[in-house]
Amino acid sequence: MTLNRRQFIGYLGAGAALSALPRLHLSAANPQVVVIGGGFGGATCAKYLRRYDNGVGITVIEPNTDYITCPGSNWVLGGLRTMDRITQRYAGFKTYDVKHIAARVERIDSALQSVDLDNGDTVKYDRLVVAPGIDFKWDSIEGYDAQAAEQIPHAYKAGPQTELLRKQLMDMPDGGTVILSVPGDPFRCPPGPYERASMIAYYLKSHKPKSKILILDAKEKFSKQGLFQAAWKELYPGMIDWVPGTQGGKVERIDVAKRTVFTQEGLTSHRGDVINLICPHHAGTLAQSAGLTDASGWCPIDQKSFESTLHPKVHVIGDACVAGAMPKSGHSANNQAKMCAAAIIALLREEEVPIPSHVNTCYSLLAPDYGISVAAVYHLKDGKIAAVEGSGGVSPADADAQFRKREALYAEGWYASITADSFN
Numbered sequence: 410m411t412l413n414r415r416q417f418i419g420y421l422g423a424g425a426a427l428s429a430l431p432r433l434h435l436s437a438a439n440p441q442v443v444v445i446g447g448g449f450g451g452a453t454c455a456k457y458l459r460r461y462d463n464g465v466g467i468t469v470i471e472p473n474t475d476y477i478t479c480p481g482s483n484w485v486l487g488g489l490r491t492m493d494r495i496t497q498r499y500a501g502f503k504t505y506d507v508k509h510i511a512a513r514v515e516r517i518d519s520a521l522q523s524v525d526l527d528n529g530d531t532v533k534y535d536r537l538v539v540a541p542g543i544d545f546k547w548d549s550i551e552g553y554d555a556q557a558a559e560q561i562p563h564a565y566k567a568g569p570q571t572e573l574l575r576k577q578l579m580d581m582p583d584g585g586t587v588i589l590s591v592p593g594d595p596f597r598c599p600p601g602p603y604e605r606a607s608m609i610a611y612y613l614k615s616h617k618p619k620s621k622i623l624i625l626d627a628k629e630k631f632s633k634q635g636l637f638q639a640a641w642k643e644l645y646p647g648m649i650d651w652v653p654g655t656q657g658g659k660v661e662r663i664d665v666a667k668r669t670v671f672t673q674e675g676l677t678s679h680r681g682d683v684i685n686l687i688c689p690h691h692a693g694t695l696a697q698s699a700g701l702t703d704a705s706g707w708c709p710i711d712q713k714s715f716e717s718t719l720h721p722k723v724h725v726i727g728d729a730c731v732a733g734a735m736p737k738s739g740h741s742a743n744n745q746a747k748m749c750a751a752a753i754i755a756l757l758r759e760e761e762v763p764i765p766s767h768v769n770t771c772y773s774l775l776a777p778d779y780g781i782s783v784a785a786v787y788h789l790k791d792g793k794i795a796a797v798e799g800s801g802g803v804s805p806a807d808a809d810a811q812f813r814k815r816e817a818l819y820a821e822g823w824y825a826s827i828t829a830d831s832f833n
């Protein structure tokens with residue numbers, strides 16, 4: 410199935426249409442839903458819980474009072490956006506009568522249905538939504554840990570890490586080498602590292618044109634690969650080299666002081682003037698300590714209701730959960746949040762959980778007027794979230810410059826609409 414733009418927008422609105430659900434009685438008086446994390450998953454879920462029902466108490470526990478989005482953070486590296494323009498202010502919490510507690514959750518007690526906060530408070534829940542995003546597997550690359558990341562940024566959580574990487578790029582001499590190390594699947598935002606390479610190349614082309622980018626990849630192939638590689642040839646000829654895992658792309662060790670990474674059991678080494686090491690990751694640490702993860706490091710869920718298969722009345726959404734074929738993206742987290750909110754309201758009303766459908770789009774900006782995209786529609790098949798056969802696809806390989814320019818505009822439009830939907 411190929412979607413035309415109108416059908417696609419119809420799918421995008423699927424979550425919003427659920428707000429038309431009739432308001433029925435809730436099984437308990439004033440039930441409390443607590444949401445941990447105010448990212449694309451948590452903030453959207455809180456808003457849509459309210460849109461689906463007025464009688465439920467909704468509390469978001471998130472230590473930050475602003476949210477800096479990873480989407481758009483590569484554009485900051487390219488010099489196309491400021492940090493301020495990727496900072497969201499949680500205006501929606503007030504509009505939708507959502508209580509925000511600026512604290513960190515330290516412990517979940519699913520038997521007592523409560524969470525303990527780092528300010529000493531305990532908050533009770535009838536249903537809990539856990540959306541803590543990702544944390545890094547610090548033991549997966551020898552020599553790399555949270556302290557090393559202060560010198561060798563991952564920049565895979567937007568904020569000070571983005572600023573550090575941008576500063577290092579600006580300080581680098583012309584003719585320097587930028588190394589970008591990419592982990593194996595699954596990881597947050599599959600096209601993210603390659604959009605990043607493009608944005609760094611865009612910056613270098615105009616400021617340090619003799620410089621090179623070396624992508625060391627643990628994988629054999631990557632999202633929108635043909636489109637990225639064709640664009641690199643056209644826009645940044647000779648600047649970007651990509652090395653797959655079997656040809657020495659998997660970084661195993663780093664010597665931070667010497668700014669050198671090692672692959673192929675130490676046989677190959679590369680020195681970088683700037684190294685961006687995107688370390689492998691797992692579900693946010695809280696999900697681990699709460700026993701919500703399995704051996705994979707991610708949270709297994711019932712893919713209809715997003716309820717954990719390990720702890721009842723606890724739902725996990727966003728990057729932390731295993732959502733079938735859906736990639737770990739802000740768009741996925743936003744969609745899952747709406748479906749999860751609908752499921753929770755149905756469960757509180759002792760009704761049938763609605764059958765979910767989802768959509769995901771990932772735009773990548775390769776230059777200010779050069780965008781590409783990938784999209785898919787998902788449904789529940791045999792209890793798992795699967796791509797609808799024939800749905801979605803990637804931008805055409807033979808598109809002209811006008812088409813690429815329009816997709817660059819759509820990328821900005823996507824950012825404006827998804828952040829408005831999630832945070833306002």
Ligand SMILES: Cc1cc2nc3c(=O)[nH]c(=O)nc-3n(C[C@H](O)[C@H](O)[C@H](O)COP(=O)(O)OP(=O)(O)OC[C@H]3O[C@@H](n4cnc5c(N)ncnc54)[C@H](O)[C@@H]3O)c2cc1C
Pocket residue numbers: 445446447448449450451470471472473476478479480481482483512513514515540541542543564565566567597598601605693695726727728729737738739740741742770771772
């Ligand atoms: C460079 C880059 C580019 C990207 N570009 C795109 C893109 O173009 N399109 C797209 O769809 N996706 C993109 N993504 C992916 C997107 O950012 C993530 O998939 C998305 O943020 C996941 O949302 P989430 O709610 O699961 O987690 P997050 O957004 O990470 O939110 C988790 C929140 O939980 C909070 N938290 C964690 N632990 C606790 C705790 N113990 N107590 C309380 N709060 C806690 C954190 O403070 C955080 O605010 C990109 C990612 C990167 C790195």
